[in-house]
Amino acid sequence: MFRLIGNRLLLLAPTIIGLSVLLFLWVRALPGGPATALLGDKATPEAVARVNEAYGFDRPILEQYFIYMGRILSGDFGNSLLTSRPVLEEFAARFPATLELTAFALLFAVGFGIPLGYWAARNVGRWQDQAAVLLSLMGVVVPVFFLAFILKWVFAVQLGWLPTDGRQDPRIDATHYTNFFVWDGMITGEYDAAWDALTHLVLPGVALGTIPLAIIARITRASVLEVQNADYVRTARAKGLAPRLIRNRFVMRNALLPVTTTLGLQLGLLISGAVLTETVFAFNGIGSFLWDAIFNLDFPVLQGFIIFIAVIYSLINLLVDVSYGLIDPRVRVS
Amino acid sequence: MSVNLPPAAGGPTGDLTPGGSPAPDPASGGLLPGTTGTVVAAGPGRDDGGPVKGTSVWKDAFLRLRRNPAAIAGAVIVALFLLVAVLAPLIAPYPGEAVPGAREITPGHIPGPGELPQFPLGLDRFGGDVLSKLIWGAQSSLMIGVVSTALGLAGGMVLGLLAGAFGGWVDGVVMRIVDILLSVPNLLLAVSIAAVLGQGPYAVMIAIGVSQVPIFARLLRSSMLSQKSADYVLAAQTLGLSRRTITMSHVLPNSVGPVIVQATLTLATAVIDAAALSFLGLGGGRPETAEWGRMLTYAQSELGIAPWLAFLPGLCIAVTALGFTLLGESLREALDPKSRAR
Numbered sequence: 122m123f124r125l126i127g128n129r130l131l132l133l134a135p136t137i138i139g140l141s142v143l144l145f146l147w148v149r150a151l152p153g154g155p156a157t158a159l160l161g162d163k164a165t166p167e168a169v170a171r172v173n174e175a176y177g178f179d180r181p182i183l184e185q186y187f188i189y190m191g192r193i194l195s196g197d198f199g200n201s202l203l204t205s206r207p208v209l210e211e212f213a214a215r216f217p218a219t220l221e222l223t224a225f226a227l228l229f230a231v232g233f234g235i236p237l238g239y240w241a242a243r244n245v246g247r248w249q250d251q252a253a254v255l256l257s258l259m260g261v262v263v264p265v266f267f268l269a270f271i272l273k274w275v276f277a278v279q280l281g282w283l284p285t286d287g288r289q290d291p292r293i294d295a296t297h298y299t300n301f302f303v304w305d306g307m308i309t310g311e312y313d314a315a316w317d318a319l320t321h322l323v324l325p326g327v328a329l330g331t332i333p334l335a336i337i338a339r340i341t342r343a344s345v346l347e348v349q350n351a352d353y354v355r356t357a358r359a360k361g362l363a364p365r366l367i368r369n370r371f372v373m374r375n376a377l378l379p380v381t382t383t384l385g386l387q388l389g390l391l392i393s394g395a396v397l398t399e400t401v402f403a404f405n406g407i408g409s410f411l412w413d414a415i416f417n418l419d420f421p422v423l424q425g426f427i428i429f430i431a432v433i434y435s436l437i438n439l440l441v442d443v444s445y446g447l448i449d450p451r452v453r454v455s
Numbered sequence: 456m457s458v459n460l461p462p463a464a465g466g467p468t469g470d471l472t473p474g475g476s477p478a479p480d481p482a483s484g485g486l487l488p489g490t491t492g493t494v495v496a497a498g499p500g501r502d503d504g505g506p507v508k509g510t511s512v513w514k515d516a517f518l519r520l521r522r523n524p525a526a527i528a529g530a531v532i533v534a535l536f537l538l539v540a541v542l543a544p545l546i547a548p549y550p551g552e553a554v555p556g557a558r559e560i561t562p563g564h565i566p567g568p569g570e571l572p573q574f575p576l577g578l579d580r581f582g583g584d585v586l587s588k589l590i591w592g593a594q595s596s597l598m599i600g601v602v603s604t605a606l607g608l609a610g611g612m613v614l615g616l617l618a619g620a621f622g623g624w625v626d627g628v629v630m631r632i633v634d635i636l637l638s639v640p641n642l643l644l645a646v647s648i649a650a651v652l653g654q655g656p657y658a659v660m661i662a663i664g665v666s667q668v669p670i671f672a673r674l675l676r677s678s679m680l681s682q683k684s685a686d687y688v689l690a691a692q693t694l695g696l697s698r699r700t701i702t703m704s705h706v707l708p709n710s711v712g713p714v715i716v717q718a719t720l721t722l723a724t725a726v727i728d729a730a731a732l733s734f735l736g737l738g739g740g741r742p743e744t745a746e747w748g749r750m751l752t753y754a755q756s757e758l759g760i761a762p763w764l765a766f767l768p769g770l771c772i773a774v775t776a777l778g779f780t781l782l783g784e785s786l787r788e789a790l791d792p793k794s795r796a797r
Binding site for chain 1: 631632634635639640642647651723727730731735736737751754755758759762769772774776777780
């Protein structure tokens with residue numbers, strides 16, 4: 122187990138180095154080069170030369186790369202061109218928001234996706250199954266930003282049940298320690314602030330979680346169908362075990378393996394989707410900040426954020442692989 | 456969108472003609488060279504009764520597709536949108552960027568569907584005819600979807616072929632590159648590429664195409680690896696065929712099944728991603744440009760007074776994606792050896 126984790130962490134290093142090379146080259150390939158990106162299109166040649174010297178863009182490319190790598194390793198990703206604050210700080214300030222949103226979306230997707238898939242499998246061929254399959258098909262083909270629009274229009278604009286945008290009502294004067302707004306409200310005892318933050322999470326969370334929900338439901342349905350006819354399940358039934366025991370210990374435990382893999386794969390989708398969802402709901406997380414960064418060619422932010430996201434994404438996939446061992450003893454042994 | 460695929464839907468492995476050589480089936484009509492040899496008809500259970508005829512995997516799949524209502528629905532949707540895209544210059548009432556109804560727009564009111572007879576689906580905030588824009592949008596969306604998928608497919612096939620055919624260090628290097636590309640979420644990768652290339656439809660095509668390369672490369676490689684250990688490869692080696700012939704005429708054609716299925720499904724993702732990129736504003740061009748994603752960008756601020764501006768293009772994206780998904784899923788089912796056996 123520990124060797125598996127160690128090996129995977131070792132494999133992470135070349136991936137991150139490769140990614141850093143790509144990003145380094147990417148910055149050099151920006152239209153007009155990094156100096157123009159810093160100063161804007163109308164910069165004078167003198168100003169460009171000055172910036173090139175100050176940032177070291179005029180040195181040999183290999184030397185530039187090592188300087189850049191050295192900075193990254195010491196945690197210095199430069200300053201945002203838009204806010205002039207360190208990239209790391211910007212990320213740390215916004216990441217909790219995105220994490221809160223993706224966690225909500227993931228809970229929603231798992232909490233409804235697995236039961237829906239199981240229910241469809243138990244009713245295979247009947248209308249319940251067909252409805253579930255149709256629903257999950259719709260979930261896959263509807264673009265996340267369109268779904269965000271529909272939800273916003275129905276539940277916020279028309280019905281007025283939920284807030285249209287933001288993370289919290291600005292009139293609420295809440296204390297923030299961790300920037301996880303719901304959590305902050307809970308620990309400070311400001312329950313109305315926590316509740317308000319939660320209501321702001323519902324629409325973006327549901328929009329973001331629907332595609333993963335659809336995919337999880339499909340995979341669960343398929344794998345329950347496969348497992349419930351397995352010999353050991355028949356044996357368990359023949360032995361007269363309680364249906365609940367058969368479901369939890371025999372069917373679900375085995376059926377959830379493919380679902381776990383899918384979960385890992387969904388995370389990339391969730392992060393991409395977060396950019397779009399946060400844009401629609403003006404939710405102040407890394408997604409909407411990335412959007413601003415893209416438009417203003419804020420390359421230190423883009424560079425830093427992409428590396429952070431890649432590291433987090435890889436670590437989560439590692440966690441998924443490790444959780445295999447926990448669910449399936451066969452993996453642990455081999 | 457990530458999709459689970461059967462390990463190799465290329466056909467039953469080791470499916471040899473009685474002579475023992477993996478001869479390409481003449482009945483395949485040259486659709487793909489070297490498709491698996493004859494599929495021995497499963498005796499009395501076959502409903503076509505007649506003499507035992509050899510059919511290729513692809514022909515068989517096509518027959519099964521024709522009997523699947525989901526496949527037909529998918530094909531009809533795709534054909535319809537393709538037709539609209541191709542005939543756009545003939546059927547669209549107005550040019551894509553025209554604003555024929557600019558004078559009908561007043562602050563706080565935009566004429567909706569059915570309000571004015573000359574604009575059946577209403578107007579947008581610039582005074583553009585929504586119907587015309589949806590029709591022109593079909594053209595640009597499908598164009599981006601098809602071109603980017605073709606790019607991704609070509610790139611991914613080359614990388615996957617290199618990795619699968621040579622193995623060893625070539626495989627190591629190629630797969631490392633693929634891993635690096637996969638470590639960045641798809642849409643972010645596309646956005647970063649588009650940032651370098653500048654805004655515009657070509658940047659979007661290349662960006663989406665490149666972001667698809669890793670999936671195709673991985674899929675072809677793993678499919679080739681599983682085919683390489685098949686009996687027919689051993690048979691071909693015993694016959695003294697060169698490695699190149701074996702790879703190109705036997706292993707590769709038998710490995711492309713899952714890749715083609717994925718390509719069909721990827722068309723759906725590509726249409727959605729193209730809309731997402733132009734929604735984010737990377738499509739370039741003027742604000743009035745007729746693009747489904749772009750129409751949604753400008754629908755945001757009018758959501759309260761003109762919701763159809765968001766619903767109609769969104770519906771077009773979803774239905775197009777549904778068409779490709781239905782087609783891809785049915786194709787996968789038709790090519791799946793497990794369901795073929797039934």
